[in-house]
């Protein structure tokens with residue numbers, strides 16, 4: 001019988017989603033700003049650090065997260081922290097600081113007012 005008084009345990013400790021949206025109508029999108037490369041780098045670094053898997057970290061692709069004006073973007077749950085990144089060094093810092101050690105990378109936070 002399940003215990004109904006305690007919340008369910010999260011399958012992953014942290015989950016990061018990268019917008020990889022590619023637009024074909026000429027509008028700006030994260031795919032035009034090396035989002036795929038950032039996603040690949042994150043997956044590689046998470047795996048190399050031994051962080052990948054149940055109870056640890058999951059790196060996922062996402063479609064448009066509707067914050068295109070801040071792109072390229074990624075969001076980390078359960079903290080719901082949004083990042084706007086530029087290069088692979090930024091990704092490495094997110095992996096080491098936030099995904100591994102739970103410390104938010106303040107300098108890469110997406111400005112709160114930027115949406116689509």
Ligand code: FES
Nearest residue numbers: 019030065067068
């Ligand atoms: S295209 Fe990436 S958030 Fe919309």
